[in-house]
Amino acid sequence: MIRSMVMENKFLLIRDLHVKVGDKEILRGLNLDINRGEVHVIMGPNGAGKSTLANVLMGNPKYEITKGEIVYEGKVLNDMKVDERAKLGIFMSFQYPEEIPGITVENFLRSAKMAIEDKPIKVMEFKKVLKEKMKLLEMKEEYAQRYLNEGFSGGEKKKSEILQLLILNPKLAILDETDSGLDVDAVKIVAKGVKEHKSEENSIIIITHHNNLLEYLNPDYVHFLVDGRIVKSGDISLIDIVEKEGFESFKN
């Protein structure tokens, strides 16, 4: 009873989460608490389960929860459909966003925004907002009329993800390797976008190998994810440990 009251007050609670992909168990008892308005960084070696965590929070049906719970604003997410999670304010920036030919960025984003807000949005009104956000991300206006991610470079795809973040304005944003493969200038622009989104209402989970993005954002917490569990949590000073020692000492 007491536990459930605590859970209701928390923004996001992950308890003893076990997740399988195919036959392979990737997450093995992961625990994580996130409050409203906080920025959390998840770091860890390849294959530790970082992307799995992102996908399972978003509800990718390829990932199966075998044990544990994800509680978001007091609701258990475990069996909730992907689009319903999006409507509750969860967003994931994809490491490798899909290319969707034939659907323009503008039409897609307006459809998504209308789906999430469940009300019609006027074309001209939306154009204005879109133009503004694209300018912030230094995206050429013509991208609004291009097919979603089709033929975009790696950097353009990441910007397109952050554009979607800014338009949809989710309460929980999970950025999966958003800074990987970007040059210094692109990282700056992406960081600018994420900063724009950051607020007392919005929480952000940043999954990364690097501290590229972290130089520009002030994370509240840093967690190490190794072998499917959070093995250490602390403040930004943890990053120095990784820089010096890597994750070796945390492995079993």
Added chain:
Amino acid sequence: MDVDISRKTYVEDIDRGIYDIRNEFKYSYKVEKGLTEKIVREISEKKNEPEWMTEFRLKSLEIYNKLDVPVWGPNIDELDIENIVTYVKPRTDMKYSWEDVPEDIKETFTRLGIPEAEHKSLAGVGAQYDSEVVYHNLKDYLAMKGVIYTDMETAVREYEDIIKKHFMTVVPPSDHKFAALHGAVWSGGSFVYIPEGVHVDIPLQSYFRLNAPGAGQFEHTLIIVEKGAFLHFIEGCSAPKYSVNNLHAGCVELIVKEGARLRYSTIENWSKNMYNLNTKRAVVEKDGTIEWVSGSFGSKVSMLYPMSILKGERARAEFTGITFAGNGQHLDTGAKVVHTAPYTTSSINTKSISKDGGVAVYRGALVITENAHHSKSTVSCESLMLDNKSRSDTIPVMDIRNDEVDIGHEAKIGRISDEAIFYLMSRGISEEEAKAMIVRGFVEPIAKELPLEYAVEMNNLIKLELEGTIG
């Protein structure tokens, strides 16, 4: 100016239901089922044709009897010509005003939006009901410029020399069994003649409606676009559904003269008891252009491969096609291009969707003769299968006899990926809408080539067809 022409026509959204409204089967005359010399003579006599046409029909019948049914394509064993009525004359002569067309037939075309489209955005309309054209009209200003747009029967009488010279020369009856059948029992269709230099600024449209059960429709379309002239011709076809098989074996012959351009758009939405064995071919002279836009949605079996023969230097062919095969449908469609002159270019761009056990096959042929040096051709065909029950295939044949050519070929067969659905759903879009979005996106490059009312119609069809597949 030219750019807009293909998008100018507009009628209200079309609901699929209208295709299935059948009228009571009334007619003034029909021949017996099957195919005999007596029947062929009867058709010719009824039409009061000149001797040479009667002879042409009989010769075609002879060829028909000698040729075998093609076996390389879809199975058409169930099609029994002995059970097809080849000629059904509606209870009216051809009219030049909708007022004079019998009420039930007029109603049919009104539901299909034809008179309204004519009023709003077409230069002329022809409407065929079963075997005969019931309405034909052309705007006066085009008639004054020498444009001819009439039904084939009238053309045989009034423009006998032109018809005699060209009729079934582009597609000879000896081409294949169904071309021969067409030669023997053809009825209705349109004749279009665009004089030198005349630019027809808005499209002409012929609509073919087959209402009679167990019947065949064999309309003949002959279009001649003279030197430097331009025409956009739209062809629409539909039929209500019956439990017996119907047959459509039309023939389209297009002659594009030097520097002329012809855009030929078709949407066929036959009911799913129809065998659509249609032959279309264009001959293009020096600097001429043929543009095909072709949408195949209906029918039980389709075999349709519009062919372009690039006969003069720098002649061009463009083919854009979309095929949507649902439950019980086997749609074997594609395009053929024959380059017989230097510096000729062609591009073929097709998409197909199959679902619910439907079979969509792209079958194409590209021929480049010894003569056709510096020719260029690109072929791109993409297929999307919406489930595991459906089939898709690509059968491209190439016969290249010159080394100095530039050829590109690309074929892709795919399914809707779970990753793409997950991606769209992560932005708040429902699973159904995500699928529809991917399909709409897939056909978008083709949809934008279609005349607007057909693009709207296609989107509606895709929505309706998909609604059935989502559990």
